[in-house]
Amino acid sequence: MATLRRLGEVPRHLLVCEKSNFGHEKSRHRHLVETHCHNYRVSFLIPECGILPKELKDLVMATGPYYFVKNLPLHELITYEFINTFVKKGSCYALTYNTNIDEDNTVALLPNGKLILSLDKDTYEETGLQGRPSQYSGRKAMKFIVSIDLMDLSFNPDSKTYERTCWSFKEKNPLKFDFLLAWHHTGAEEATMMSYFSKYQIQEHQPKVVLRTLKDLQCPGLQSSELEGQPEAACSAGQLFDWLGAVFCNVDLHYFDEPKLAPWVTLSVQGFADSPVSWRENEHGFRKGGEHLYNFVIFNNQDYWLQMAVGANDHCPP
Numbered sequence: 219m220a221t222l223r224r225l226g227e228v229p230r231h232l233l234v235c236e237k238s239n240f241g242h243e244k245s246r247h248r249h250l251v252e253t254h255c256h257n258y259r260v261s262f263l264i265p266e267c268g269i270l271p272k273e274l275k276d277l278v279m280a281t282g283p284y285y286f287v288k289n290l291p292l293h294e295l296i297t298y299e300f301i302n303t304f305v306k307k308g309s310c311y312a313l314t315y316n317t318n319i320d321e322d323n324t325v326a327l328l329p330n331g332k333l334i335l336s337l338d339k340d341t342y343e344e345t346g347l348q349g350r351p352s353q354y355s356g357r358k359a360m361k362f363i364v365s366i367d368l369m370d371l372s373f374n375p376d377s378k379t380y381e382r383t384c385w386s387f388k389e390k391n392p393l394k395f396d397f398l399l400a401w402h403h404t405g406a407e408e409a410t411m412m413s414y415f416s417k418y419q420i421q422e423h424q425p426k427v428v429l430r431t432l433k434d435l436q437c438p439g440l441q442s443s444e445l446e447g448q449p450e451a452a453c454s455a456g457q458l459f460d461w462l463g464a465v466f467c468n469v470d471l472h473y474f475d476e477p478k479l480a481p482w483v484t485l486s487v488q489g490f491a492d493s494p495v496s497w498r499e500n501e502h503g504f505r506k507g508g509e510h511l512y513n514f515v516i517f518n519n520q521d522y523w524l525q526m527a528v529g530a531n532d533h534c535p536p
Contacts, residue, residue, distance in 0.1 A: 235455040256493040284400040288419040293387035308403035319492040331369035336494040442521035503531040
């Protein structure tokens, strides 16, 4: 009965809200963006704007390509050549595609050069690598997390650690995955993902850009200094978060009596539900919900609200 009752419970989420100003010396906005690495959707909401500003349109259209590679052997991501060509020369991202974090083996490469593996018990034991039980395993560990620092490996290509890792991925248990890859390089482009992985099935994709005009959208009134809102005067951060969710999901939830001028915009970023990490190297789980996302509410005086949300089992956002 207890199990049935838990199955019927509505999955909770953890929402953390804070406010600051982009000009403040201790503002965390850049750090929070840079450490939330694997995202599949970025959404802007600009109230009372019929035409997209040129600066924003140019920025969106300049977003670089990403790549889809089928059956890519995992050992390709730890070669000395790959590390020196991509990992050390910009920000390189990789994420397994069509894998379920709670059931399958999943892999993520972070731009700091950390390769994170979430492995089932059998695969973990077969690799012979050192890791730790997943925090979501319960009493009997069925998933394990392995973290490999590619930057450290590249400095010691003749070390026993490097040799053991290569042997594990290439000979003992040659794992293959479909990967999504992206590379934001610095300086002159000396190589491309397309040419580097040309012997595999690789496709280049451009992010899909969709523009929607929402007519008669009644926006809430906000005050940048009032995260908790004010009765009959200003919406709280929590209420706004629920309202934005309804707007982006095309749900009719406009419970504001009067339309109000809105001197603010929002930037919402949603992470992949089955990524093995959320922020930084924090382990991410799914179970009843795999959400991990953040939202900026930006006011015209450079104040902002930052809202960060994760599912029921994740650590509190940093």
